[in-house]
Amino acid sequence: MSRYENDISIVFGGAAGQGVQTIADALVTVLKKNGCSVFACTEFMSRIRGGSNSTQVRITEKKRSAYVRRIDFLFALNAEAIEHLRDRIGEGTLVFAEKGPMEGMETTDFIDTPFAAFAKQAGNPIFSNTVAVGLVLGLLDIPLNAFSGYLTEQFAAKGEQVVSQNIAAARLGYGFGRETAEKKQIEVAIKPAEVRTDELLIDGNAAVGFGTIAAGCNFISSYPMSPGTGLLTFLAQRADDFNIVVDQAEDEIAAINAALGASYAGARAIVTTSGGGFALMEEGISLAGVTEVPVVVHLGQRPGPATGLPTRTEQADLNLALYAGHGEFSRVILAPGTFAQAIELMQRAFQLADKYQTTVFVLTDQFFLDSVASVEESEIVRLPVDRHIVKTDAEYKRYRFTADGISPRGVPGYGYGIVKADSHEHDESGHLTESFELRRKMVGKRLRRLQPLGREALLPERFGPVEAENVVVCWGSNRGVLDEALDNLQREDLCGLHFSQLVPVNPAVGEMLDTKKIIVLENNATGQFADLLSRELGVRVFRKILKVSGEPFSVEEVVQALGEL
Amino acid sequence: MKNNPFDMQGKEMGWCPGCGNYKLLDAVKGALHELGIDHKNLVIVSGIGQGAKAPQYVNAHMFNGLHGRALPVALGVKLSNRNLVVIAESGDGCMYGEGGNHFMHAVRRNYDITVIVHDNMVYGLTKGQASPTSRMGMKTSLQVNGVMLEPFNPIAVSLALDAPFVARASVGDTEKTKEIIKQAISFKGFSVVDIFQPCVVFNKMNTYQWFKENTYYLPDDYDPANRKFAFEKAIETEKLPLGIIYCRDGRELYEDLLGITHIPAYEHEVSEEAFEKMLGEYR
Numbered sequence: 001m002s003r004y005e006n007d008i009s010i011v012f013g014g015a016a017g018q019g020v021q022t023i024a025d026a027l028v029t030v031l032k033k034n035g036c037s038v039f040a041c042t043e044f045m046s047r048i049r050g051g052s053n054s055t056q057v058r059i060t061e062k063k064r065s066a067y068v069r070r071i072d073f074l075f076a077l078n079a080e081a082i083e084h085l086r087d088r089i090g091e092g093t094l095v096f097a098e099k100g101p102m103e104g105m106e107t108t109d110f111i112d113t114p115f116a117a118f119a120k121q122a123g124n125p126i127f128s129n130t131v132a133v134g135l136v137l138g139l140l141d142i143p144l145n146a147f148s149g150y151l152t153e154q155f156a157a158k159g160e161q162v163v164s165q166n167i168a169a170a171r172l173g174y175g176f177g178r179e180t181a182e183k184k185q186i187e188v189a190i191k192p193a194e195v196r197t198d199e200l201l202i203d204g205n206a207a208v209g210f211g212t213i214a215a216g217c218n219f220i221s222s223y224p225m226s227p228g229t230g231l232l233t234f235l236a237q238r239a240d241d242f243n244i245v246v247d248q249a250e251d252e253i254a255a256i257n258a259a260l261g262a263s264y265a266g267a268r269a270i271v272t273t274s275g276g277g278f279a280l281m282e283e284g285i286s287l288a289g290v291t292e293v294p295v296v297v298h299l300g301q302r303p304g305p306a307t308g309l310p311t312r313t314e315q316a317d318l319n320l321a322l323y324a325g326h327g328e329f330s331r332v333i334l335a336p337g338t339f340a341q342a343i344e345l346m347q348r349a350f351q352l353a354d355k356y357q358t359t360v361f362v363l364t365d366q367f368f369l370d371s372v373a374s375v376e377e378s379e380i381v382r383l384p385v386d387r388h389i390v391k392t393d394a395e396y397k398r399y400r401f402t403a404d405g406i407s408p409r410g411v412p413g414y415g416y417g418i419v420k421a422d423s424h425e426h427d428e429s430g431h432l433t434e435s436f437e438l439r440r441k442m443v444g445k446r447l448r449r450l451q452p453l454g455r456e457a458l459l460p461e462r463f464g465p466v467e468a469e470n471v472v473v474c475w476g477s478n479r480g481v482l483d484e485a486l487d488n489l490q491r492e493d494l495c496g497l498h499f500s501q502l503v504p505v506n507p508a509v510g511e512m513l514d515t516k517k518i519i520v521l522e523n524n525a526t527g528q529f530a531d532l533l534s535r536e537l538g539v540r541v542f543r544k545i546l547k548v549s550g551e552p553f554s555v556e557e558v559v560q561a562l563g564e565l
Numbered sequence: 566m567k568n569n570p571f572d573m574q575g576k577e578m579g580w581c582p583g584c585g586n587y588k589l590l591d592a593v594k595g596a597l598h599e600l601g602i603d604h605k606n607l608v609i610v611s612g613i614g615q616g617a618k619a620p621q622y623v624n625a626h627m628f629n630g631l632h633g634r635a636l637p638v639a640l641g642v643k644l645s646n647r648n649l650v651v652i653a654e655s656g657d658g659c660m661y662g663e664g665g666n667h668f669m670h671a672v673r674r675n676y677d678i679t680v681i682v683h684d685n686m687v688y689g690l691t692k693g694q695a696s697p698t699s700r701m702g703m704k705t706s707l708q709v710n711g712v713m714l715e716p717f718n719p720i721a722v723s724l725a726l727d728a729p730f731v732a733r734a735s736v737g738d739t740e741k742t743k744e745i746i747k748q749a750i751s752f753k754g755f756s757v758v759d760i761f762q763p764c765v766v767f768n769k770m771n772t773y774q775w776f777k778e779n780t781y782y783l784p785d786d787y788d789p790a791n792r793k794f795a796f797e798k799a800i801e802t803e804k805l806p807l808g809i810i811y812c813r814d815g816r817e818l819y820e821d822l823l824g825i826t827h828i829p830a831y832e833h834e835v836s837e838e839a840f841e842k843m844l845g846e847y848r
Contacts, residue, residue, distance in 0.1 A: 200847035213840065218830045219645055221637070241839040245644045245823060245830075250670035254637035257630065261610065261641025264628055265649070266831030269641065287631050377844065389831050411831055412608050412626035412642070413649050420620075420627040423613070431576070431621055432629070 013081030065480030122169035134170035138177020205230030207339035211346025256284030289329030294353035312550030337479025392417030405448030464495035585762025616656035616683025633663025693767035730756035
């Protein structure tokens with residue numbers, strides 16, 4: 001007899017094009033409609049067809065947003081999936097697969113599952129994905145009606161017959177799932193909570209997209225590059241509803257320059273890219289620095305150097321963002337840890353960019369962007385849209401010296417003044433100069449805003465026992481995994497600290513770390529954020545927990561690493 | 566012309582005495598004034614180089630950006646406020662060399678800007694190396710055995726990508742250059758004007774005299790609406806044609822294809838109704 005409490009991990013594995021993602025999308029939607037708390041994350045190869053990809057769907061009692069290595073139910077759509085996931089198949093893993101093509105590959109708990117036969121019986125071999133979803137629901141003893149409703153909606157355009165055939169396929173899978181549960185004495189103890197209609201099921205791209213739209217962003221120019229592309233397509237699909245200009249640039253150099261042109265003219269502009277694409281934008285970041293034109297950069301990280309692992313995850317581009325662009329000027333780097341935070345931080349990014357006339361980076365990564373989780377509507381924060389644009393008068397000077405270094409921002413065509421933006425060192429009116437005195441003053445003007453930016457910087461969020469002597473620091477997408485690991489460990493001497501703003505560091509952070517033993521968890525090889533903390537605050541980092549395989553941290557390995565402390 | 570609102574008073578010029586840039590600047594400012602354009606409604610975007618300094622000396626909005634990057638900046642400006650008159654102005658190295666990829670794709674987009682290229686067939690600001698339009702055989706400190714490559718042909722490239730307005734002028738005749746620029750600015754769509762000018766310091770080959778001897782104005786009966794004839798003109802090498810080589814109305818603007826309204830981006834507001842509707846898709 002197997003009993004599953006609090007936490008079930010279901011993994012679907014197969015080749016690209018076999019429908020792993022379709023199954024997972026359908027399943028999480030239906031589970032959510034049944035009141036289950038779900039989280040899904042995905043790992044895939046950089047190819048269009050073939051290879052071996054997998055998606056994990058977790059159903060948990062507490063809301064979770066982390067990857068676990070453990071697999072309770074594995075649905076292998078081909079033989080390679082078993083090979084690919086071999087080292088994650090453990091004693092408790094129940095494998096569902098067609099026996100035929102997998103002769104000799106059976107694992108201990110192998111259930112020969114006639115996906116294809118059921119699909120054919122229902123009317124078409126392509127229905128095997130529907131069979132699989134039905135099977136999971138049967139296994140978990142979750143009513144089929146929500147799935148039938150989902151299928152009706154999905155296939156409405158294809159006619160009644162396709163809908164009813166799909167429902168038949170789902171029923172066959174469901175029946176098989178129920179039978180298996182009885183035969184194997186599987187009992188699922190997770191009670192779905194009350195069905196909630198005020199919860200949204202979204203992926204990371206949608207979270208970043210919601211925030212970007214809520215911020216009043218109306219210009220994006222970008223060149224496709226995984227995993228940054230998701231935001232570009234998200235905005236393209238909603239461009240008409242929200243008056244967003246979407247331009248697919250000829251290269252990333254064009255993208256950043258177009259965004260700066262747009263922002264100069266008064267738009268709220270963003271670019272989205274990944275490390276390699278961003279490397280091409282660096283000169284543009286320098287241009288934004290000297291011209292004081294606000295811009296937001298969404299940098300979806302993936303492992304480098306160069307092409308690296310195009311579809312995998314990493315947090316190794318912090319230093320790239322931190323040091324991008326020649327010369328010295330201000331910048332802000334944000335890194336959301338939850339979807340609700342991403343929605344808020346995207347708005348904050350535009351707010352800071354416009355208020356301080358600076359570049360704001362938002363660092364995410366493949367794991368974060370491709371994950372799926374629910375967000376309560378009450379968690380969605382809306383910030384006011386203030387562009388900080390003034391109507392110019394005839395005496396207007398774009399770079400007028402002010403106490404805080406921020407000159408009122410005029411835009412061409414609004415008012416009576418002339419707005420000159422210049423990449424050269426310039427005077428207050430924006431004309432190039434080689435005056436040493438002006439140069440000195442302009443450098444100071446551009447850097448002075450770092451002080452208020454630091455004071456306004458978001459403080460890290462503490463979780464776990466506040467008085468604990470050991471503090472585990474993480475940033476960006478590692479919020480969920482650290483939270484869950486600490487929850488599992490329940491140790492009085494360990495607490496977590498998540499940074500959603502990395503640069504500048506609020507000076508008050510020093511006090512939070514004083515007298516603590518600092519452990520830093522990050523998905524890179526050298527501990528870039530650990531180094532940043534040491535440099536900025538003079539603190540000593542006791543240990544770094546790092547990972548560079550291209551996968552996200554699993555809860556198990558964080559538990560283990562922290563257990564060894 | 567007197568009382569030109571585009572004139573800048575008391576500005577120290579960064580150009581060499583006798584430079585062709587002066588005549589080009591006069592032609593541009595003259596054209597703008599004669600067209601009655603409001604200087605508060607004009608943005609000149611430029612890159613880097615001596616020619617790219619031109620908007621420093623014009624009383625109008627300016628974005629003097631990076632080498633090669635004038636066109637994408639101009640794109641961003643135009644798409645964010647299409648009420649503005651936008652000119653992208655830079656040299657041959659900036660537009661055709663460093664910015665070559667942007668040039669090609671800007672022509673493809675056909676947004677309503679005018680591209681003015683100071684074409685002096687040499688790199689001035691970096692002290693005399695070959696540019697994409699340098700003639701074969703020209704010796705420089707870097708091309709020690711003379712330029713070995715055929716020059717880039719901006720007219721033919723523009724035509725190949727179906728730029729709807731392609732012209733060439735020479736600062737030897739400021740009046741005619743001004744008239745060509747006026748037509749280019751008035752044209753609705755992507756207009757390219759390649760303008761010959763000497764570099765009196767670094768280009769000893771392509772002098773005022775050389776341009777006079779090696780160019781001719783297209784005759785009055787030349788039909789610029791015919792792309793095939795235009796191609797024939799574009800690939801002439803004996804003597805280089807001046808004037809409006811190609812002009813075709815009716816190609817759809819990128820702004821219109823994107824459905825951009827005349828409301829400037831800074832006046833947009835987020836539609837709460839659309840936002841609610843979007844969230845609803847995920848419930």
